[in-house]
Amino acid sequence: MSTETRRPVATRFRRRFVAVVVVLVVVAAAAAVVGSQQGPRLKDVSYDATGIVSRPAQRVIITANQALQRVSARDVRVSPAAEHTVTSSGNTVAVEFAGPLDYDRDYTVTVADARAPGQAATADLRATIRTGSTDVLALVPAADGGQDRILRRSLDASGATTVYRGTGITGYVRLNRSLVVLSDTAVGDSRIDIVPLRNGVTDPDAPVEHLTLPSSRGSASALHASDDGASFGFRYADTSTGQSRDVGLYVVDLTGTHLPQPIAADGRPTTGAVPMTVTQWAYVPRTESALVRTGSDELFLVDMSGRVPAVRLGSATYLHGFVGTGTTAVVESGTGIQRLDLTDGRRTDITAPAGSTDAPYLGRIAQLTDETYLRTVGSVRSDGTIASRIVRVDGTRASRLPVSIPDDATLTAVCPSPNGQFVAVETRSSGASLVSVVDAASGALEASLAGEDVDWCGALPSGDEVG
Missing domain, CATH: 1.20.5 (Single alpha-helices involved in coiled-coils or other helix-helix interfaces)
Incomplete structure (x- = not known):
């Protein structure tokens, strides 16, 4: 060519x-x-619908179609109102909430007058998110020698689902995708099983792991698990000689061998050690640390992973629980009830209006927020049982939470939901237990199911409680 x-x-x-x-x-x-001329536009919004109702410091990430000038907290509105902080970089805005949001609710997050660098036009970036719901587990003891059941009741649906069946169940904790079940055998010893779950119920195709306990015979109690599901612990007594020996705290690292290790006196898991004595204990929310009240009423913050030694935090005669953020505990001592800052050991007296203390019986405090808590109070009936009521304290004001408790019933537990929006109220009458889930502000009934040992109570310290 x-x-x-x-x-x-x-x-x-x-x-x-x-x-x-x-x-x-x-x-x-x-x-x-x-x-x-138009200004930035909303491109994407991302968030964890489950985490945002169960943990603080959760984020909604708003992404624009172009880079934005710096966005501050005053530029962002949240409706319904929720305390938050804001960071921005490039075309993203991160809205971080101070505490968990309400369940099953629409929230609107608006970035007002968003502007791209060098442009005059502004626009509002508006995102609507829907938070997740929650559920509650309860144990239903068997009648006439049958199998005990662990039931799940979702708050956004009717009816209850059987999660697990077994004999002699005395306790359980929920992990990410499994259930740790504590049971008594026919001869009175304890058994701990790790039960895999699928879609929230026992997985029939996965084997159950039977934990090897520290001795051939023994008794376990006060079972608790960390929020991230990496470990769980319990109190154990070796009874192989016919007497209780080495009674104390043990931990199971689920990222390791799954063999229970005693927590030694220095707060570290150590094979063959004499375990730290424990009267009450629980994991601090959202951490691998545990708050332990020993047999001598000493108080320790224990890193259950063993990376650091235990920190002594004075003494206490009773552990009530934790403030939702997890960095503060509510403890009782000879001088009264205080909030204990777990980061520096400082204590401040809790506000106790007259309406929350003018009763012969004063029960556990269930903290909802930094300034709000519930307390069980009551009088002693002629048969020795307690006629209870629930008092809500908001700052310096105390008022009765309008929850109906039958005259013949005993109030056995008051346990807040992970975000403090609801409360599980457990009552017992005529040999049967009932769990009522009520609104923590109004007392309105949300759901109920027959049973006891509510999983929300697993966040509260347990053991030989004397309150």
């Missing part, structure tokens, strides 16, 4: 290429003009 023939082809190619480039430049310029 001649040079004259190839030249027009090359010329036509260059012309087409130039035309395409011109079109792209025009389109980009037009888009830039439109963007400068």
Whole structure:
């Protein structure tokens, strides 16, 4: 082919290429003009619907279609109102909430007057999120020698589902995808099983792991698990000699061998050690640490992973529980009830209005927020049982939470939901137990199921409680 023939082809190619480039430049310029006139637009929103109702410091990430000028907290509105902080970078805005949000609710997050760098036009970036719901587990003891059941009751649906069946169940804790079940054998010893779950119920195709306990015979109690599901612990007494020996705290590291290790006096898991004595204990929410009240009423913060030694935090005669953030515990001593800062050991007296203390019987405090808690109070009936009521304290004001408790019933537990929005109220009458889930502010009934040993109570310290 001649040079004259190839030249027009090359010329036509260059012309087409130039035309395409011109079109792209025009389109980009037009888009830039439109963007400068309209302002940024919402591109995406992401969040964890489950985490945002169960843990503090959860984020909603808002992504714009272009880079944004710096966004501050005063530029962001949340409706219904929720305390939050804001950080921004590039085209994303992160809204972090101080505490868990309410269950099963729509929230609108608005970034007001968002602006791209160098542009005059502003626009509101508005995202609506829907938070997740929750459920509650309860143990239903068997009647007439049958199998005990662990039931799950969802708050956004009717009816209850059987999660697990077994004999002699005395306790359980829920991990991420499994259930740790504590049971008594026919001869009075303890058994601990790790039961895999699928879709929230026992997985029939997965084997149950039977834990090897520290001795051939023994008794376990006060079972608790960390929030991240990496470990769980319990109090154990070796009874292989016919007497209780080495009674104390043990931990099971689920990322390791799954063999129970005693927590030594220095707060570290140590094979063969004499375990730290424990009267009450529980994991501090959202951590691998545990708050332990020993047999001599000493108080320790124990890192159950063993990375650091135990920290002594004075003494206490009773552990009530934790404030929702997890960095503060409510403890009782000879001088009264205080909030204990677990980061520095400082104590401040809890506000106790007259309406929360003017009764012969004063029960456990269930903390909802930094300034709000519930307390069981009551009088002693002629038969020795307690006629109870629930008092709600908001700052310096005490009022009765309008929850109906039958005259013949005994109030056995008051346990807040992970976000403090609801409370599981457990009562026992005529040999049967009932769990009522009520609104923590109004007392309105949300759900109920027959049973006891509510899983929400697993966040509260347990052991030989004397309150």
